[in-house]
Amino acid sequence: MGSSHHDTHEDQGAGPVIISVSDRHPRSKTIQVVRPESADTTFLAATAKGLGITLKHFAKNLFLPLKKLSGRAKAGAPDPERFKNDIETVQYPEERVIYPERFRGLHRLTKREDDSVRCVACMCCPTVCPANCITIVPEESTDSSIEKRPAIFEIDELRCIACGLCVEACPCDAIRMDTGMHAHPVEDRADAIETLESMLARGIRSVAQQGGQGANWRETAVLPGPEKHTTPKNGPPGSR
Amino acid sequence: MSTTTTPPQPAAAGGAAPPAPPLDTNNVTLSIDGQSVTVPKGTNVLEAARTLGNDISAFCYHPGLPVVAQCRQCLVSVEKNPKLQPACQQVCGEGMVVHTTDAQSTNARRQMLEFTLVNHPIDCPICDKAGECTLQKLYFDDDNKDSRVDTPKVEKDKVVDLGPHIVLDQERCILCSRCIRTCDHVAGVHQLEFAHRGDHEVLTTAPGEQLDNAYSLNTVDVCPVGALTAKDFRFTMRAWELEATPSVCNGCATGCNVEIHHKNGRAWRLVPRHNPDVNAYWMCDEGRFTYHDLREVRLAAALIDGLPAGWDRAVRAAADKIKDAGAGGVAVALSALATNEDNFALAKLAKSLGLSSVLVAAKPPVPARADGRLRVADVNPNTAGVAEIAKALGLATKPAFEPGALDGVRVLVVLGDVLPGVELGKVDVIALASHERGPVGAAKVALPIAAWAENAGTITNDQGHVQRMHAAFPPPGQALPGWEAVTRLAHAAGVTMSWTHAREVFKDMTAAVPTWSSLTWVREARPLALRFAGSRG
Numbered sequence: 001m002g003s004s005h006h007d008t009h010e011d012q013g014a015g016p017v018i019i020s021v022s023d024r025h026p027r028s029k030t031i032q033v034v035r036p037e038s039a040d041t042t043f044l045a046a047t048a049k050g051l052g053i054t055l056k057h058f059a060k061n062l063f064l065p066l067k068k069l070s071g072r073a074k075a076g077a078p079d080p081e082r083f084k085n086d087i088e089t090v091q092y093p094e095e096r097v098i099y100p101e102r103f104r105g106l107h108r109l110t111k112r113e114d115d116s117v118r119c120v121a122c123m124c125c126p127t128v129c130p131a132n133c134i135t136i137v138p139e140e141s142t143d144s145s146i147e148k149r150p151a152i153f154e155i156d157e158l159r160c161i162a163c164g165l166c167v168e169a170c171p172c173d174a175i176r177m178d179t180g181m182h183a184h185p186v187e188d189r190a191d192a193i194e195t196l197e198s199m200l201a202r203g204i205r206s207v208a209q210q211g212g213q214g215a216n217w218r219e220t221a222v223l224p225g226p227e228k229h230t231t232p233k234n235g236p237p238g239s240r
Numbered sequence: 241m242s243t244t245t246t247p248p249q250p251a252a253a254g255g256a257a258p259p260a261p262p263l264d265t266n267n268v269t270l271s272i273d274g275q276s277v278t279v280p281k282g283t284n285v286l287e288a289a290r291t292l293g294n295d296i297s298a299f300c301y302h303p304g305l306p307v308v309a310q311c312r313q314c315l316v317s318v319e320k321n322p323k324l325q326p327a328c329q330q331v332c333g334e335g336m337v338v339h340t341t342d343a344q345s346t347n348a349r350r351q352m353l354e355f356t357l358v359n360h361p362i363d364c365p366i367c368d369k370a371g372e373c374t375l376q377k378l379y380f381d382d383d384n385k386d387s388r389v390d391t392p393k394v395e396k397d398k399v400v401d402l403g404p405h406i407v408l409d410q411e412r413c414i415l416c417s418r419c420i421r422t423c424d425h426v427a428g429v430h431q432l433e434f435a436h437r438g439d440h441e442v443l444t445t446a447p448g449e450q451l452d453n454a455y456s457l458n459t460v461d462v463c464p465v466g467a468l469t470a471k472d473f474r475f476t477m478r479a480w481e482l483e484a485t486p487s488v489c490n491g492c493a494t495g496c497n498v499e500i501h502h503k504n505g506r507a508w509r510l511v512p513r514h515n516p517d518v519n520a521y522w523m524c525d526e527g528r529f530t531y532h533d534l535r536e537v538r539l540a541a542a543l544i545d546g547l548p549a550g551w552d553r554a555v556r557a558a559a560d561k562i563k564d565a566g567a568g569g570v571a572v573a574l575s576a577l578a579t580n581e582d583n584f585a586l587a588k589l590a591k592s593l594g595l596s597s598v599l600v601a602a603k604p605p606v607p608a609r610a611d612g613r614l615r616v617a618d619v620n621p622n623t624a625g626v627a628e629i630a631k632a633l634g635l636a637t638k639p640a641f642e643p644g645a646l647d648g649v650r651v652l653v654v655l656g657d658v659l660p661g662v663e664l665g666k667v668d669v670i671a672l673a674s675h676e677r678g679p680v681g682a683a684k685v686a687l688p689i690a691a692w693a694e695n696a697g698t699i700t701n702d703q704g705h706v707q708r709m710h711a712a713f714p715p716p717g718q719a720l721p722g723w724e725a726v727t728r729l730a731h732a733a734g735v736t737m738s739w740t741h742a743r744e745v746f747k748d749m750t751a752a753v754p755t756w757s758s759l760t761w762v763r764e765a766r767p768l769a770l771r772f773a774g775s776r777g
Contacts, residue, residue: 120365120366121366121475122365122366122370122478123478123481124365127478127480127481138475138476139475140474140475144398144399145398147363147366147398147399148366148475171365172365
């Protein structure tokens, strides 16, 4: 509808039809506004078209093979096959969508061999953060080979826009957003602040080269333990 | 530029040099990369190139220190000279032709940089100097390549305690000797030196010494890498998070020009700012630590009898006290620690109250401080300014601690929180102060004013330089600039003062003080974000 009017204007090539021009303010003009056709304003054709789409999906889902439907109902084990169906509805919470591998979820901090935090408080992430949601207070480490570590590391998940720049900026593979978890719903704003402890509790060991360089420096790491760094430990993605 | 009395410094960059007058025996004209430049005799090639905007890379050269040409990072080719010359040591000669961008010298400087990086740990993420590091800047500007050396780097000591204020990382040190020369020539004591040879050479304290001179933290400023770090600033803040506001140190009457480095309304460090007439490139350690005081026992609300009252009630109460005391019962104490503007405003109020003399509140001198360098015995930053203002307004001054100074006085209006050795007795004190201490604790009325870093104005050092201070951040709570607090008090007392800006106070003041009549107000400086300031090492 709107587009047809637009086309009309383009055909004229000289803008809207001017009815009158103000004497006192020559830039103030009265123009002819092109109104929609009555056939368009009833929305009859569009409504019928939309109903047709709905009916098509209804029929498709109604007569789907039962085998596929029962497979989908299994809780906790999403069936990748279901994407071959046309059904977009997910039976949440029994069934959950698998997020893509690069989904940026809740932050976590990785650990060294001795389970201490890998972060060296270089301040690259709060510097690059466009939402100013990262607060780091550095302190001197007792280990002189490490020198510097965060005394406080807080991320305000309400402020975070999940852009992932902190992960990109980190020269130490210390911060990651690969938990596949959403920020928790909270009743108090203060509860939305992730602390050093809470992010370290989700953390795993990283043996990437500290301060490493090159495109694949993270992948040189062989991750110890059974878990893969793209799959969260407890429950399906999206669970708390 | 920074001070109102010193002439503008020569422009650092840009513009073609003016044509050299013939037969000028004080200047020489030479060509650098095809550009002709005229400089005073004795200038080195590196400084001459800087006037053209060509900043030749260098580590060991510092304009305030003797030239040693030991980093070899500033090699340039000079025509008719078969070998490359260090630009810092090569004195400009008449008709000299210098090339800084030819293949030979560019390659030499790149190789020197690579050589310097061979044993440097490149731990920029945890190095406090990152963001203001000369080596980091040169690496990104000139080289930016991976190391070609695959042998392990030489390991040296990491956290070496050199003295009360400074920690050394020997691995980061590139052996430029700036710190050694700073101790030798700025502080006049030989406390640092090199030990061992070759790639095992390290910086260390001289036998039996530690780095504890009164100017030791200048070594941290001049260090072109992160080898020397101040314990006071170490690991607190990255340089690029800070903003710099030009100001003047309020630690003593020398008035060293400083930059306040601050973030979110809090000062994190003071560093010296170049002023050839006052402090050159340096300042003392004691002055550096004065910023800590900005956050201690601050007075942030107007008080009556120690209870928060708000400005309106407080100034009314103060005005009532002044009226009750009558003509002979009021005394006014100017402060040798406050700005000229604050003192001028209060002196004007004293005149309006019909006083013929004022007291001067000041800290007692510390003779042990005076060392013939930057530190002097007078620890009040504005002694000269207060004297000048009082003289111009026809007010006699006497020290506040003089016996009998408060005889017959019922109300004392005092600027600042310093009133040492004064027996207040039953005198009611109206204090205009930034800190809640000294006479402010017992004050009848306390009006909160901005501390020095929060105040725009001028102070006068012991040489008579009237120097401009810029406000780095707003004062806490209800605090106002001192002159504005005086205006409010004056209004309540029925005296009209129509200033709305420190600039207007300054204008009236320079009109009233004959020796300052030629001074002009320096426009407010916008804080410089160090993120965009490049290397300052």
